[in-house]
Amino acid sequence: MLEVEGIHVYYGAIPALHGISLRVGRGEIVTLLGNNGAGKTTTLKSISGLLRPHEGQIRFEGMRIDRLPPHRIVAAGVAHAPEGRRIFNRLTVLENLEMGAYARTDDSFAENLERVFTLFPRLKERRRQVAGTLSGGEQQMLAIGRALMAHPRLLLLDEPSMGLAPLLVDQIFDTIRDINSQGTTVLLVEQNAYMALSIAHRGYVLETGRIVLEGKAQDLIVNEEVRKAYLGM
Amino acid sequence: MDILIAIFPQVLVDGIALGFMYALIALGYTMVYGVLTFINFAHSEIFVAGAFVGVEVLLTLQAWGLLQDLHPVLLLLLVLLAGMTMSGVLALAVERVAYRPLRAAPRLVPLISAIGVSFFLQDVIRFGESLWRNAFYLTYPSIPFFDQRIQLTAFVDVPLKSLVVIVAAILMLVGLNLLVHRTKIGTAIRAVAEDQATASLMGIDVDRMIALTFLIGGAMGGAAGVLFGIQYSLITPYTGFIPGIKAFTAAVLGGIGNIPGAMVGGVVLGLLEAFAASYLSLLTGGAFGAEYKDIFAFSILILILVFRPQGLLGEVVRERA
Ligand SMILES: Nc1ncnc2c1ncn2[C@@H]1O[C@H](COP(=O)(O)OP(=O)(O)OP(=O)(O)O)[C@@H](O)[C@H]1O
Ligand SMILES: [Mg+2]
Numbered sequence: 001m002l003e004v005e006g007i008h009v010y011y012g013a014i015p016a017l018h019g020i021s022l023r024v025g026r027g028e029i030v031t032l033l034g035n036n037g038a039g040k041t042t043t044l045k046s047i048s049g050l051l052r053p054h055e056g057q058i059r060f061e062g063m064r065i066d067r068l069p070p071h072r073i074v075a076a077g078v079a080h081a082p083e084g085r086r087i088f089n090r091l092t093v094l095e096n097l098e099m100g101a102y103a104r105t106d107d108s109f110a111e112n113l114e115r116v117f118t119l120f121p122r123l124k125e126r127r128r129q130v131a132g133t134l135s136g137g138e139q140q141m142l143a144i145g146r147a148l149m150a151h152p153r154l155l156l157l158d159e160p161s162m163g164l165a166p167l168l169v170d171q172i173f174d175t176i177r178d179i180n181s182q183g184t185t186v187l188l189v190e191q192n193a194y195m196a197l198s199i200a201h202r203g204y205v206l207e208t209g210r211i212v213l214e215g216k217a218q219d220l221i222v223n224e225e226v227r228k229a230y231l232g233m
Numbered sequence: 234m235d236i237l238i239a240i241f242p243q244v245l246v247d248g249i250a251l252g253f254m255y256a257l258i259a260l261g262y263t264m265v266y267g268v269l270t271f272i273n274f275a276h277s278e279i280f281v282a283g284a285f286v287g288v289e290v291l292l293t294l295q296a297w298g299l300l301q302d303l304h305p306v307l308l309l310l311l312v313l314l315a316g317m318t319m320s321g322v323l324a325l326a327v328e329r330v331a332y333r334p335l336r337a338a339p340r341l342v343p344l345i346s347a348i349g350v351s352f353f354l355q356d357v358i359r360f361g362e363s364l365w366r367n368a369f370y371l372t373y374p375s376i377p378f379f380d381q382r383i384q385l386t387a388f389v390d391v392p393l394k395s396l397v398v399i400v401a402a403i404l405m406l407v408g409l410n411l412l413v414h415r416t417k418i419g420t421a422i423r424a425v426a427e428d429q430a431t432a433s434l435m436g437i438d439v440d441r442m443i444a445l446t447f448l449i450g451g452a453m454g455g456a457a458g459v460l461f462g463i464q465y466s467l468i469t470p471y472t473g474f475i476p477g478i479k480a481f482t483a484a485v486l487g488g489i490g491n492i493p494g495a496m497v498g499g500v501v502l503g504l505l506e507a508f509a510a511s512y513l514s515l516l517t518g519g520a521f522g523a524e525y526k527d528i529f530a531f532s533i534l535i536l537i538l539v540f541r542p543q544g545l546l547g548e549v550v551r552e553r554a
Contacts, residue, residue: 050430074436086431088424095420102421103436150436 001026001185002047002078002154007056007066009039009046016042018209019056024154029176029186031196031217033230034206040189041083043206044156047187048080049073060154074103074150081147083158083189085139089132093123096131096142100149108151116145119175136163144172148179155179158189173199193230197221205230237515242389244511245504250395250464252503253402257457258480259487259495260409261324261450267490268426268446271332271340274347276454277477278354279324281470283316283455284462285358288371290315295374305378309397309463316459317452323354324451325444333440358470370469373462398460405456406496409449413492422446426490475527479506482534488544497545505529 002024009017017039024030032040045051047058049070058066065073074080079100088096097116101109117124120141126134131142144160157176161169169192177199180186190196197203197217205213205226213225220226261276273279290312294300303311331350335343362369379394413419424432425442433439461476462468483502487494510523537544 048434050433069438070430070433071436071438074434080434082431082434086428088427088431090427091420091423095423098417098420099424099432099435099437102417146435 001028001061002187003057003059004043004047005057005059007043007046007053007058009042009051009053016209017046017053020206020209020211021056022204022211022214024185024187026185027180027183028202029180029188029200031188031190031193031200031203032206033190033193033196033203033220033226035229037208038206039209040206041158042209044080044082044158044187044189047073048078048156050080071103074152077153078156079147079150079152079154080156081143081158081160084162085143087131087134087139087142087146089130091131092127093129093131093134093142094127096146097123097127097149100146101151103150109149112149112151116148119148119171120145137165137168140164141168144175148175152184154185154187156187156189159191160188161190161192161195169195193226194221237512239388240511242385243391244507246385246391246395246399247511248504248507249500250398250402250503251507252483252500253399253406253496254457254460254464254499255476255480255483255503256406256496256499257402257453257460258476259484259499260406260492261454262481263484263487263489263492263495264422264446264450266484267492268422268443269332269336270490271343272347272481273324273327273332273447273450274344275327275331275350275354276324276450277473277480278351278358278470279320279327279451280454280458280461280477280480281358281468281473282323282354283320283458284468284472285362285371285458285470286319286455287312287316287459287462288373288468291374291376292371300374300376305376308376309379309401312459312463313401313456316455318455320455320458321448321452324447324454328444328447333443355470355473362470370467372466373468375466376463379463394463398464401456401460405453409453410492412449418442418445479527479530482530482537484544486533486537486544488546491544491546494544494546501545502530502533505533 004020004022006019006021007017008015008019020043032043034040042051046053049068053066057064060076060078065076088099097113101112122138123141123145134142140163147155161172164172173195176186188196188200197220200217203217203220204211258280262273265271265273327350331346332343335346359369379397381393382390383393383396384390413422421437422442425437425439429439479502483498484495486502487498506526506529509529510526513525514522
């Protein structure tokens with residue numbers, strides 16, 4: 001479904017990715033692991049069109065998307081919940097969710113909204129509240145809920161569990177598994193490597209802009225290096 | 234003393250009409266600023282372009298002998314629509330040609346471009362009208378219906394056109410507010426104003442929303458231009474400068490980037506100016522006259538910038554990451 005082939009990405013003159021290649025198959029959950037600064041966020045931004053690779057190709061369902069602007073990539077069926085929430089502080093909760101569904105032209109809005117509200121009843125209670133006044137955890141729920149509103153075929157999640165209480169973290173991972181089983185393919189970046197590997201089918205390990213390891217999640221979770229470096233064992 | 238009271242309703246109506254005109258112009262500044270944190274200095278000429286299209290339509294209808302025959306409301310709608318279309322499209326073109334290519338440049342660069350566009354448009358209008366009519370000072374033909382005077386009290390009457398200006402401006406402001414706060418497109422514009430990158434991840438075409446902002450702001454400016462012509466008659470290619478700066482003051486007064494703020498700022502400024510113009514010389518025994526009214530607008534601009542830069546309704550502007 002998604003093929004990233006040898007992309008090189010620069011910030012100005014500074015290289016961040018040195019030829020990353022990865023594939024995500026339809027129906028999979030794939031996780032991207034790596035230390036701070038490894039290039040995980042950069043990879044997701046390149047896929048969603050916020051950054052343009054200097055070299056290499058990105059294809060989604062066979063179509064090249066690495067030259068498209070972000071809104072066209074969204075329209076093609078890829079949604080990206082960016083790192084650090086990035087909710088619209090001055091819009092209400094409901095308006096944020098509406099923006100999440102902006103690219104959807106069908107009448108799935110009510111259904112998706114219901115799904116998000118079932119998942120996060122907190123958001124339903126506070127739907128008229130201005131988003132900037134939500135607590136940090138509530139804002140994180142909103143960020144994820146907003147991405148779910150797009151009901152994409154491919155969902156890019158950048159650290160969705162950041163700043164959430166453990167109970168909610170479990171809930172978020174259950175949700176990711178749920179929406180995946182309902183047909184959404186997921187590319188997941190997570191600090192919480194153990195959780196990520198426990199729901200993922202496959203994983204890639206990134207180090208300073210290069211992929212150093214890839215494999216099935218169940219193999220990675222028992223891999224010596226991975227255990228030392230990312231699982232703290 | 235009696236005279237002070239006697240002219241009060243008249244001055245009030247004048248001030249409100251002027252204020253709503255400022256408010257309409259201020260919207261162009263404030264919406265563009267809200268989305269791009271950029272001051273579109275050419276907006277005053279976009280306003281003037283609307284006024285000129287309005288006068289051309291009216292003069293043409295007059296030449297055809299249709300001015301008396303058309304229903305006044307229809308006439309007003311026609312002129313407004315013409316002015317709004319012209320100014321909206323012009324704003325769109327200016328954005329496309331003079332600002333969009335500079336969007337990644339340092340802030341000063343598009344600002345200088347805007348000042349250049351401003352002079353350019355003044356001269357284009359002057360050139361075009363000189364060629365076409367041999368004159369670039371034009372007056373709106375009087376429309377008898379709008380010149381009727383309405384009796385407000387036993388002693389006070391005001392021209393109908395002042396009321397028309399007020400009503401038309403209010404309707405447009407209400408419409409704009411609904412558009413921006415109650416529709417999906419409006420919400421998308423506000424999302425773009427807050428965070429362009431994230432807005433694009435929602436599937437919003439950021440360039441299009443920016444263009445739309447210019448279109449709407451320009452159209453409001455064009456409407457203001459037509460209303461200005463109807464109210465004050467005389468227009469020149471340089472007419473935009475002072476109302477432009479005052480509308481900008483109104484936008485800053487209300488809190489730049491803030492749509493209701495522009496309306497409040499406009500009306501406050503219009504009232505202040507109208508009262509200064511009529512009462513200053515009466516109150517000072519002629520020592521100061523109406524010619525000092527402009528001092529008020531600019532003193533307010535300076536005071537606001539010093540003491541409450543976020544404006545009356547504004548929030549403290551946060552720098553975007
Ligand atoms: N806007 C930027 N300008 C310059 N360099 C950047 C920029 N954004 C990221 N980088 C650099 O690119 C590299 C990869 O950053 P990236 O954000 O992709 O890391 P990450 O794997 O997501 O890290 P984290 O786990 O901390 O989120 C880092 O060295 C970072 O300093
Ligand atoms: Mg990151």
